[in-house]
Amino acid sequence: MFKSKFLTFTFLISAFLGFSQQPATSAEVIKEALVKKQKMKETSLVKNVPFKNIGPTVMSGRVVDVDVNPDKPSEFYVGYASGGVWYTTNNGTTFTPILDNSDTQNVGDIAIDWKNGTIWVGTGENNSSRSSYAGIGILKSSDNGKSWEHVGLEDSHHIGRILINPKNPDEVVIGATGHLYSPNEERGIYKTIDGGKTWNKTLFVDNMSGIIDVQHAPGNFKIMFASSWTRNRKAWNFTGNGNNSAIYKSTNGGDTWEKVSTKKSGFPTGEGVGRIGITIYDENTIYALHDSQFHRKEKSKKSESSGLTKANFKTMSVDAFMKLEDKKLNAYLKTNGFQEKYRASNVKQLVSSGSVKPIDLAHYLEDANALLFDTPVIGAEVYKSTDGGKTWKKTHDDYIDGLYYSYGYYFGEIRVDPQDKNGIYIMGVPILKSKDAGTTFTSISRENVHADHQALWVNPRKQGHLINGNDGGLNMSYDDGESWIKLNSPSVGQFYAINIDNEKPYNVYGGLQDNGVWVGANNAREDKSWHQQGQYPWETIMGGDGMQIQIDSRDANIVYTGFQFGNYFRINRETGDRKYIQPKHTLGETPYRFNWQTPILLSPHNQDILYLGGNKLMRSMNKGDDFEAISDDLTNGGKKGNVAYGTLTSISESPFKFGLIYTGSDDGVINVTKNAGGSWTTISNTLPKDLWVSRVIASQHKKERVYVTLNGYRWDNFKVYVYMSNDYGQTWKDISSNIPSSPVNVIKEDPLKENLLYLGTDNGAYVTFNMGESWEAFSNGLPNVAVHDMVIQPEAKDLLIGTHGRSIYKTNIEALQTIDVEKVTDDITFLDVESVKHSRSWGSAWSPWFDAFEPETTIKFYSKSSGNKTLKVLSEKGAELYSISAKVEKGFNYVDYKLEVTEKGKKALMKEDSSVHFKETGNKKYYLPKGVYTISIDNSKTTFEVK
Numbered sequence: 001m002f003k004s005k006f007l008t009f010t011f012l013i014s015a016f017l018g019f020s021q022q023p024a025t026s027a028e029v030i031k032e033a034l035v036k037k038q039k040m041k042e043t044s045l046v047k048n049v050p051f052k053n054i055g056p057t058v059m060s061g062r063v064v065d066v067d068v069n070p071d072k073p074s075e076f077y078v079g080y081a082s083g084g085v086w087y088t089t090n091n092g093t094t095f096t097p098i099l100d101n102s103d104t105q106n107v108g109d110i111a112i113d114w115k116n117g118t119i120w121v122g123t124g125e126n127n128s129s130r131s132s133y134a135g136i137g138i139l140k141s142s143d144n145g146k147s148w149e150h151v152g153l154e155d156s157h158h159i160g161r162i163l164i165n166p167k168n169p170d171e172v173v174i175g176a177t178g179h180l181y182s183p184n185e186e187r188g189i190y191k192t193i194d195g196g197k198t199w200n201k202t203l204f205v206d207n208m209s210g211i212i213d214v215q216h217a218p219g220n221f222k223i224m225f226a227s228s229w230t231r232n233r234k235a236w237n238f239t240g241n242g243n244n245s246a247i248y249k250s251t252n253g254g255d256t257w258e259k260v261s262t263k264k265s266g267f268p269t270g271e272g273v274g275r276i277g278i279t280i281y282d283e284n285t286i287y288a289l290h291d292s293q294f295h296r297k298e299k300s301k302k303s304e305s306s307g308l309t310k311a312n313f314k315t316m317s318v319d320a321f322m323k324l325e326d327k328k329l330n331a332y333l334k335t336n337g338f339q340e341k342y343r344a345s346n347v348k349q350l351v352s353s354g355s356v357k358p359i360d361l362a363h364y365l366e367d368a369n370a371l372l373f374d375t376p377v378i379g380a381e382v383y384k385s386t387d388g389g390k391t392w393k394k395t396h397d398d399y400i401d402g403l404y405y406s407y408g409y410y411f412g413e414i415r416v417d418p419q420d421k422n423g424i425y426i427m428g429v430p431i432l433k434s435k436d437a438g439t440t441f442t443s444i445s446r447e448n449v450h451a452d453h454q455a456l457w458v459n460p461r462k463q464g465h466l467i468n469g470n471d472g473g474l475n476m477s478y479d480d481g482e483s484w485i486k487l488n489s490p491s492v493g494q495f496y497a498i499n500i501d502n503e504k505p506y507n508v509y510g511g512l513q514d515n516g517v518w519v520g521a522n523n524a525r526e527d528k529s530w531h532q533q534g535q536y537p538w539e540t541i542m543g544g545d546g547m548q549i550q551i552d553s554r555d556a557n558i559v560y561t562g563f564q565f566g567n568y569f570r571i572n573r574e575t576g577d578r579k580y581i582q583p584k585h586t587l588g589e590t591p592y593r594f595n596w597q598t599p600i601l602l603s604p605h606n607q608d609i610l611y612l613g614g615n616k617l618m619r620s621m622n623k624g625d626d627f628e629a630i631s632d633d634l635t636n637g638g639k640k641g642n643v644a645y646g647t648l649t650s651i652s653e654s655p656f657k658f659g660l661i662y663t664g665s666d667d668g669v670i671n672v673t674k675n676a677g678g679s680w681t682t683i684s685n686t687l688p689k690d691l692w693v694s695r696v697i698a699s700q701h702k703k704e705r706v707y708v709t710l711n712g713y714r715w716d717n718f719k720v721y722v723y724m725s726n727d728y729g730q731t732w733k734d735i736s737s738n739i740p741s742s743p744v745n746v747i748k749e750d751p752l753k754e755n756l757l758y759l760g761t762d763n764g765a766y767v768t769f770n771m772g773e774s775w776e777a778f779s780n781g782l783p784n785v786a787v788h789d790m791v792i793q794p795e796a797k798d799l800l801i802g803t804h805g806r807s808i809y810k811t812n813i814e815a816l817q818t819i820d821v822e823k824v825t826d827d828i829t830f831l832d833v834e835s836v837k838h839s840r841s842w843g844s845a846w847s848p849w850f851d852a853f854e855p856e857t858t859i860k861f862y863s864k865s866s867g868n869k870t871l872k873v874l875s876e877k878g879a880e881l882y883s884i885s886a887k888v889e890k891g892f893n894y895v896d897y898k899l900e901v902t903e904k905g906k907k908a909l910m911k912e913d914s915s916v917h918f919k920e921t922g923n924k925k926y927y928l929p930k931g932v933y934t935i936s937i938d939n940s941k942t943t944f945e946v947k
Contacts, residue, residue, distance in 0.1 A: 024182040034136065037763070037764065040776070047776075049894070051809040054807070056520055057491045057493070060473025061083050062080060064081050069114050078095070083785070091476075106133040108122040110122070122176075126212065127410055128238065133786060138150070152196060158177040163216055167221065172191070174199075189203035189226060203248060206230075211229070225248070227277070231275070235667075236645030241291070268290060273293070276290050279424065287384050288385075291408030308328060338364065356587050357588070379400065380400040396439055416458075422437040430443045431470075450471055452514060466480065466481060471514040489528075496512065496804070497597070500791050507556070509541075511546025516541070517541040522793070544563025549561040566595070583627035611651050615634065616631050636669055646666070651696075660703070664694075667692075668688070674728070692713070694746065695744075695746055697748075705725065708721075709744040717743075721736065744761050745788050747759045756817065760789070761786075778811075788802050799813045819862045833944035834944070848922070863889065863890055870883055873905075876931065878934075882902055931945070
């Protein structure tokens, strides 16, 4: 009760200070949006526009759970944070996605009833990262994902764990962590005894504390342990600990619960208790992995170091500073990367004049994340109970450093070997194992295993057989982690940003969550042939969390990119040279704030000019070698917390005029300058407040036009915010129209057609043919996944979509650019069919053991109505050579034709032209000879040529 009142008071104070608490979107609104989108897909004019996934796959994405058939361990399921659920029957050689038919790809936990083949999916990732997407409750399938039934907990948002009673598959216990960015009631322990038809909440802690882990004793479903977790994320701060983080026990299968982590139990209690992971060996032996946020005890001060540290300057007086030896001060300045202009003599002059204080030499090295990294917390610690949870004892004497660093909330998984009560595994940045019940640990991370470990299956029947899920996908070991196999064939990359160049073939660049920046040809083969060749067709440019990419249009070898919080580089891919280019504030000035996804932009007017957004807009006139701030703070000024906030998130410069620049910030501020930063005007005062500006886009069709998308994800506000202005942002028009509720990440203008816009949300992609009066949903080949970025390759007429969970998709948009759906008059309107080059290899293969090569072309057309139609291929004299029955939909249609000719058509062609001959093919089919042919549907016709 007190906690709830305290949080309400906090929100009231925020509003008083000018920061409004956005309302979380209700489960009813989300449910309506999912139904609306499904109906949109069924009637969409672009429902048949085909999307192809082009990868990449090798770096994979974040795994949240692995569920393995204990009787046949070569069969298992893998859940990805925002990439769905994948299934293998061949020990991970290949995988099939099984969640694509559902309304979401966001997964928190999976559980399989192996006896009956029933799959349970708790949607909404069980982590609390910046892109841990909310789910829609519990999904259930009895046909391996062909269909999904929604069985409740719609407002839970994030699911921590699912337990199925091995003796009664209708009895299921769920741990729900609840909303990430707002308080809510649907969190805690839920239990069903009728397969999900009804649920009973058996444990509720408070509206900010959910259940992150639940486990039952092997062989006894009645004995359970659960951990509650108090956590509160905001755009500017994350708190992952609190008084109500604790361990609970049930002795009746989750019907009732008792808190066992009491003060007298030996387990930590109080405000510093963070995330807790649980594993159970038997009814008496339980291990817990705790992310302790209690501060470490200060060590006794040792003799003074010979070198200066940041801490020295935080309390140093001016007099003491002026007495420092120049050599000692210069060593500090050089070692810590101070700019060349800051050396002992001139820094002392600055301090002497009062323009700089000694403490500024400490602040110079800090950024908005200093609170996160400089807090001396205990971090990871393992506790063990040998009396069924009555008492707990820490298993080790020393700190477990180097496991969590500052991100303990991101991990928290622990496992015990079912065949060895002293064998445990703990997961963090590395993965560690202990064979002495947690007294000592060794790393089992290896050179082909990604960091950041999220899931682990330990074979209960074969010691040493492990399957590990991490931020870089999946690994398998048969020797207890001494060596690993990588199983990264699913296309589940979590892209933040993508871009393209103008090479032939053009390349696609992308920055991924925790997997760096990669580049590859758009037409690169995404198969296993690279195992034979020894070179994967995509290559890595940089590590870390990959961010935005800009490519010099004059020389595609010059690439600007980097990792989180504005750490950018200029890279020459040809020579391998790279230069760190993050702008640095002036000594004594407040440090710049850089967003997790710091925006960069090469000026369309001069590719030597680079813009980079902190809280101010920085401009370099010499490719990033030097920067100057061309604005004051373009945000609301930041907010105290452990996450950088009050930062720019989007930059756009008009192609019509140099210096006509727009910026958007994470706290809802949009500004424009028409004179290259000489003066700025805020243009967001009439728009909704305090929302993340996901895009501000200067139009390439009209100088005065600008588009804006706002995103309420960080308030659990899933409303759609899309606006257009035709007067530089003085007035705005809402063009969100019929888009179903889901936060908007990106909007893109078509380069050829003014009224054609593309848009991506946290749950899919859309297109409008009338500048936002109405929107159509893409769906063919594209699941309901978060779309973070879009880019168009103008020459190829390709639209590329960067998703946060399913890598990159590509489709050709020439038909959308060519056919004006607002003015179509004919029943059928064909797009020109490209000429096909004839080949003697059609219908043949180089070996009788391989499939014959079959040519193919795609016939594209727009239909004003739906119905069954017959597509006919005719000779120049009108003879029917081939026909295809097609189910034609209102809108764009795509019919594949393999250039075949029937026996009757063959004879007709030979009769028309005695010089035509058909050679015998390996597959016994006939193909079109060289010539001009007509394609007809009803009375509409088009022609194409086989050369």
